[in-house]
Each structure stands twice: as C-alpha cells, then as structure tokens.
Amino acid sequence: MSIAKTLDRTISVSPERAQEASTDLAIVRRVQEGDVAAFDRLILKYRERIYSVIYNLTGNREDTSDLTQDSFIKAFQSINRFRANSSFFTWLYRIAVNTTLTFLRKNKLRRFLSFDKINEDGESAEVIDALVTKSHSDRDALRRELQEKLNEAFQRLSFKHRTVVTLFEIDQLSHREIAEIMGCSEGTVRSRLHYAKQELQSQLQDYLK
Amino acid sequence: MVDGKKTNNRQISLEQLLRVKRAEQPEPEFWDQFEQEYRQKQLSALVQAQPWFVRLGRTIGMIARRSAPVTAAAAAIATGYFVVSGPSIVTTSPESSPVSERYETIAVRPVESQVVASVGNLPEMIVQPVATRSDRFEARPLPITARARYIEDIMAKDDQPQRYVTLSSPKTLFTGSSPSGTYVVNALSSQTSFGRPSSRTVAQF
Numbered sequence: 308m309s310i311a312k313t314l315d316r317t318i319s320v321s322p323e324r325a326q327e328a329s330t331d332l333a334i335v336r337r338v339q340e341g342d343v344a345a346f347d348r349l350i351l352k353y354r355e356r357i358y359s360v361i362y363n364l365t366g367n368r369e370d371t372s373d374l375t376q377d378s379f380i381k382a383f384q385s386i387n388r389f390r391a392n393s394s395f396f397t398w399l400y401r402i403a404v405n406t407t408l409t410f411l412r413k414n415k416l417r418r419f420l421s422f423d424k425i426n427e428d429g430e431s432a433e434v435i436d437a438l439v440t441k442s443h444s445d446r447d448a449l450r451r452e453l454q455e456k457l458n459e460a461f462q463r464l465s466f467k468h469r470t471v472v473t474l475f476e477i478d479q480l481s482h483r484e485i486a487e488i489m490g491c492s493e494g495t496v497r498s499r500l501h502y503a504k505q506e507l508q509s510q511l512q513d514y515l516k
Numbered sequence: 517m518v519d520g521k522k523t524n525n526r527q528i529s530l531e532q533l534l535r536v537k538r539a540e541q542p543e544p545e546f547w548d549q550f551e552q553e554y555r556q557k558q559l560s561a562l563v564q565a566q567p568w569f570v571r572l573g574r575t576i577g578m579i580a581r582r583s584a585p586v587t588a589a590a591a592a593i594a595t596g597y598f599v600v601s602g603p604s605i606v607t608t609s610p611e612s613s614p615v616s617e618r619y620e621t622i623a624v625r626p627v628e629s630q631v632v633a634s635v636g637n638l639p640e641m642i643v644q645p646v647a648t649r650s651d652r653f654e655a656r657p658l659p660i661t662a663r664a665r666y667i668e669d670i671m672a673k674d675d676q677p678q679r680y681v682t683l684s685s686p687k688t689l690f691t692g693s694s695p696s697g698t699y700v701v702n703a704l705s706s707q708t709s710f711g712r713p714s715s716r717t718v719a720q721f
Contacts, residue, residue: 368542372553376553380554380558431535434528434532434533438528453536454536476531476534477534477538511530515528515533
C-alpha cells in the first residue's frame, strides 16, 4: 500500500466510503419500512469483513462463525433503532466488536483455531516467499508457523489494542472510523495503534529481521 | 514499488507481515453453511423467550391499556359520589375544613372564676365537653386518616389543674391575666382517625 493511501486513511473518510454509506442507508430505510429481505444484501456485503474482524479478535474460526451470525442477528433486531447518526457499517462494526468483547469476557479459557489454508493473494504470497527464501524452510510449514505466531501475538495484545490493529491494518479503516466504532477520540486510536505495533514488533522480531 | 523493494531485499515490515492475516478467510463453501445456520438462529431468536423485565413491562402496559376505560369510569363515579356527599363524608384536612364543620356542637362560655389563663389577646373562655360528630363515625369508620388540630386538655399551675383549650399541639402558653405565670398545655395525641377521635372537645375562638 502506498504511503499516500495510508495517509489518506489517517486523515479522512474516503469518497468511496461515503458513497457506500449512502447506499447502505437506503437499504436500511427499506428494512425499517418492512422490507426485511433487503437485510440480506447487507449481510452479503459485510459478512466477510465482519468475519475477518471477529476472527482476528478471537483467534478461533469456530467461535468467529457463531459471533458473526450473532452480530447480524443483533443488528437485524435493532435496525429500527438505527438513526443514521453514524454510517451503517460503523454501527455494524460496533455491534460486532461489542458482541466479541462480551463473548471474550465470558470465555476466558479458549483455544486458538487458525485456518488450515489461507487465500494467498499477491501481497501475502510475496511476504511468505521472502520468508521462505530467508529461512530455507518448507513453504507450507513456514506459512502455518507464521499464522500461529501472528495469532498468538495478536491474542497477547489487550482487546482494545487488538481491535485497533485489526481495524486499521487488516480492515484498513481510517482513524476516524475506528474512533467512531470504539467510541473514543482519534488521538486515542493513534496512541493505541502506536503501542500495539510496538508490542507486535517485539513479539514478531524473528520474522522482521 | 516500495513494498516490492523491501520484500526483494528481504526486509519485511510489520505492516507487510500483518497482511498475511488479511489472507485468512474461509473457503467460499463455508458461506452456504453460514447462511443456513444464520437463518436457523434468526428463527429461534424470534421465538426465544424474552427477559422477565421485558415481559413484565409489556404485561403492565397491556393491563394499563385494557383497564383504562374501567379505571376512568370508576374515578368518575367516585368523584361524583364525593361531590354529592359533600364534606360530611370526606374531610380532607383540618386546615381546609373548619372545626365547626367537623364537630356538631361547640359550647363556649366566658370564664368566670375557674380559668385564669389566656392565650395572647384571646378572651378567657372555657370549653364545655360536648359530644363530637366523629362519635357517629364509629359505627361506619372510613379508611381515611385525618389529623386532629384542636385539642383540649389540662393546663396546670401550682398543682391546680385547670381546664383550658389550645389551638395546636403541646406548647408553652403565657397568661395574660392573673394569676400570671407560665402554663404548660399537655395536649392529647394530634393524630386521629374518623373512627376514633382523640380529642374530647374542641375550641372555637
């Protein structure tokens, strides 16, 4: 990702996101007026992203499946209370984050369950290739090891730090959007991001050399 | 490309490493099962029992809505009955209803030789014990509590009991004529009900 793009994310909400928000709002209005089937469009649109956020917060793919479904059910049940004070997706993310937090508080003793395979795109494949060349190890074994180490490092972070890193680095939301989701200031988001990255850096230094 | 150069030089940044996590997504087949499970959960959420406080609130609301006409009618009947019956049945508070309304007969005569105390500038008087209207309520007590305001009792000086009347609860009185001195009024209970009044007589000045 280019520096300019990262900088843009830190400053404001992109026009694409604004357009997306108005499309979502139109669908939400339809659901509120009784066209409940329209909610399926919102599920289709956001399920991967919500799943990804929850997966990175829990580190367990089975829990993630349940929590993603629960988040959509909660969103559907409360859709009449959505007043469009924020965009639909930040509202939905907030539900997902809060649902996950409640779950994690109740289930402190959990095991992590990563994916057996990953959908390697250009960027992630490049990173894995570089690591393989460096360590001269088996690609699959290294990929699995990296997945587990990343998962472990993530789970060592506090929930708030984990959420900020997930939303910024993985889901690529802006500081403002994260602040809206987490109910804090943008400054707090920046500060949490800084400390979380510092911690991750120290835990993953073997791969960063 | 900056990222590409870094990778070629085998220097991996934390941000690049985190992109591996972005690739962690379930297989496309997973979403079919997800949708099926979601539909089941959605249906069960619809029939799930709600928490007790939600149900209680709903029940109260329903009862209130259904009983509103009955309650309004009862209130109208009660109001009409009380208006027609007048103050002989309901005496709301002693402050709002004069003593003369609450008691049948008040007999007051000027003090001659027995009572020698007075309250401020009031004339010296003695009150005769009389039967009160409240005696009649003993037969049909009403579930209304009223506060007795005027109480008669004994005022003593130098161990000589003398009958006198005061307008309120126990207090110290200063006599206006001979024999001068301080008289203490021992009033009876100021709390009473229609069924059992505590005062025997009342004074009216």
